[in-house]
Amino acid sequence: MTLRTLLLLGCLFVTSAHAVDLGAVASAKPLFKAAMDDPDNVATGVLSGSIAQRTRAQFPGTGAIRMEARVLRRFKQGGCARFALRMIPDALPEGAPRDMTLGMNWCLDGSIPQEGKEAAR
16 A cells, blocks of 8 residues: 555545534533534534633643543433543643543433443442
8 A cells, every 4th residue: 555545544534533513612511412412423622611710720731621522332321421521731831741531421411320320439
């Protein structure tokens, strides 16, 4: 396989992932809801407001905090899933951690799923 073919395949792979971009969000909840509705199970946004200020204090940079919510597994309980929430701060100094990923069980109504409670303990 030539280098040109590999580059073309790489471009196709990168452009085939379509995440819903919500822009500014005050919390992860809108991302979770959008990821549940998205055919690729992914939604992105930029954290804003008071939660952004508190989260930014955990990172050494001063830039925006981009977030990506991804459905890892849907539970039998309707509207409930296991999510990976990735936070990616911009403008970090050299050598600083580049992102943080959390695993969360969440339902569209804001409750905690019955399934998976044992694993969270």
